[in-house]
Amino acid sequence: MRYLRQVLISAGTLPAQDMHLHAYEVYSSKFISAIPPHQASILTRYQRWYVLRVMRRASAKAPTSVNTVNRRRAELRAIAAFLTWLDNQGHCLETATQAHLDRYLAMTAGTATALSTFIKWAHEQHLASEITLPRKPSMPGTAAGHEELWDKVELLLRDESISRDVRIIGLFLLLFGQRVANTVRLKRSDVAVTGTKVSVIFGADAIELPPALASLVLAQLQSPTNRYIYHRTEINWLFNGFVPGQHVTPNHISMRLFEAGIKVRPFRQAAMLQLAAAVPVRVIADTLGLSVYTASQWAQRSGHIWNDYPAIR
Structure with missing residues (x-):
């Protein structure tokens, strides 16, 4: 169906559309509607005022890639998992401390990258004033000979x-x-x-x-x-x-x-x-x-x- 739609767009039958961006918008909307309301409120703000604005600006220059969509989907799932974990600890984003974040990252190896942009945004919006995620210096890999x-x-x-x-x-x-x-x-x-x-x-x-x-x-x-x-x-x-x-x-x-x-x-x-x-x-x-x-x-x-x-x- 997606291929056929792109054929029709290419032929001028349908108006031009960034298909991967559209697919992500549909996915994020369904995902957010299925989580608890207090989590959905935060994620809706983050998606509307940060993620989709960034993606649409990029889309104006070049079509959204599959890699970008997959990364944003993984980020969405990681944020929801972190908010759920806070709920289970009897806390929320506003009351979370640095100790909570550090403990969560220690338990879930590999999630720091997915959470980094959201934590920074939440800190700037004064939604999570007590937690930050320091940026680790990137380590250069081994170059080929x-x-x-x-x-x-x-x-x-x-x-x-x-x-x-x-x-x-x-x-x-x-x-x-x-x-x-x-x-x-x-x-x-x-x-x-x-x-x-x-x-x-x-x-x-x-x-x-x-x-x-x-x-x-x-x-x-x-x-x-x-x-x-x-x-x-x-x-x-x-x-x-x-x-x-x-x-x-x-x-x-x-x-x-x-x-x-x-x-x-x-x-x-x-x-x-x-x-x-x-x-x-x-x-x-x-x-x-x-x-x-x-x-x-x-x-x-x-x-x-x-x-x-x-x-x-």
């Missing part, structure tokens, strides 16, 4: 048994440290072809692609949009998905890369560390679409700060 990185580059350049979209997105990851979730949203208009040169825009400045990768991108540009029953001309994704009007999902690409022996996180870390060691911070920020602060953090991790490089922009 240099030789391993370039072995995978060779694999994606040469192995034609891997689908072209997976090869291109994987190479953007390995060569330019691009997040899969960002790359799948590239549009054909983000690629410029000038003679034999092919450039792609990740940030403020375009990057000229090496010839082998450029040929793959050219083939992708020339491939027909044959996955759609109906195709609206204003939809211009570089990597079309199976659902009409939507780009390929990050999950699909990540799974295909994993099958090729490429775990996204360690290989992206390896790519970013090599780039940060070889390229000045400002150049990385402008070409890869990162903030100067983020680029600086990568430079510090690589051991190359580039303090002597002038701020030329």
